[in-house]
Amino acid sequence: MAKTVRASTHFIKWSDLYESEKPFQVFLDDDINQSGARSTNLTWEENDITVEDFRGDPQYNDIDKHGFTSRILSGFGNIQDMSIIEKEYIPAVSQLLYKELADAGTVFIFDWRIRDSRTNHPNGRVNFADQTVTLLPSNFAHIDMCPISIIKRIQENFPNDASKILQQRIRAINVWKPIDNPVEQWPLAVCDGTSMAPADLVETDSVRRDKTTTLYYARYSPMHKWFFLYRQTPEEALLFKHFDSKSDVGASFAMHSSVREHGVPVDALPRRSVEVRALVFSEVFDLPEE
Template sequence: MATVLTDDPQTQAPHAVEAELNYLQAGEGRPVTYTFEPPPGTPWTSGTLEPRRVRISDARPLAAAGALSLHTSGFERVAHASALRDFSDDSAIRSIYYPEAEKLLLSVTGAGKALIFDHTLRDSQNGSRATASLREPVRRVHNDQTFVSGPRRVRDHLPPAEARQRLRHRFAIVNLWRPIDVVEQLPLALCDSRTIAPDDLVPSDLVYRDKVGETFSFTFNPAHRWYYFPKLRPDEPLLIKIYDSRTDGTARLTAHTAFEHPETAADARPRRSIELRALIFWPDSEA
């Protein structure tokens, strides 16, 4: 059961809700998640989840004031309408959406090169963890890469000589997350990177048919500050930092998860979204 919280007239806190987020229970070791049907007797995901009731604030007022950004809080809302209307066509996603997403990423970050390496479609009604072409929303607190798998992505997707050169300078991995319809159920909760401590991060294996990737799970920390964008529209994509090589106080990553909003109507439309992950490279002058 979740609770709706009203504005606090003394602190001028934004509208917020209380809801449960699924953290990893502390002391569980290294979780393993399969992206395909696991062997008989093996769970899809290991590690015990620990639901925690947290406050999730409306991010819109802070975003409008410029208080939330990709490099400070680890996430940012941008204004961008896609030319693509039919996201069921994989070839159209690659031929239309990828190029426009690359231009958007370069424009927002000021980087010199963007390399999109995958995308995922999600649908809360028709998606399944067993269906690679259409996944269900993820309802556990996580980040898509780690400090080990981030650099590995550069080596995976660039020729060896270019990878060595790029790894000597600043690069990042960004998730461009866009709703396909206005979000009415299972909105995305995003954690302010500045409230995450190193001990909150738990490296976790993500098993594909041909390789094992690495993501971060998170244990609960009462210092975490969570936000969401109510009724997020398709022309309001989010940029989510999932890796940054900089260690100077720039947001290196953040945590995110789908959550059950207490005001969700019984007839709310299913949540449909597309997330696209890209390597971002800055000029050689940036270390």
């Protein structure tokens, strides 16, 4: 019998305000403090969920069926030197996606992050533009990218080929795995895309100094089915979709969240993880120069 745990995460709480004012969050701490403007109009509720281990279940081998899957990615069990991420780990993730995803002509990796449950940012201020800045696990059910953000990124990074790319299959994929040790606290859980309804998702603007991106936060539903890799090891990579333009797949996305597992011992090892986000196109295009 598959291992299941009880855990909790935060969901966006619906407000009638969103009918007249788009949900937003602003990360401009100094400016907000000086102007007195609101930093967000979002409200949250924390709900308990049941999370099931899908390790070894063949029905989850195909990312297109439920929006997520897992693969072995060896050789990066303890990353301490940040330069290894760009020099060795990113190429390994790219090779994994070319190998494991059907119809992958171009893999464009555009972002990576390290998260650590021991992170402490003074005054809560974070420079999101600096990829080397460590972040805390995110205990909010969400999908990183809305279609409009994906279109903008394609237009910015592939200005000469954007019109061609937008006529073919486009996927936004996340590759997530722990480093240092198996996950004992704050595991990453994914929600089966086939258990979600469009009304569960609330489009939200995230405003930062250099740009505004658009993501989805999720409303709670008892119909959601949550999965994870129980005590996920550093050699196990979790792959899940933020978006897929192909209309006849089982699931075009899988929302995710770091979850607060009930009954975790106080001496549980801290969680340290790396996540990589990529756009995948069905045809071959020249990648942008760094």
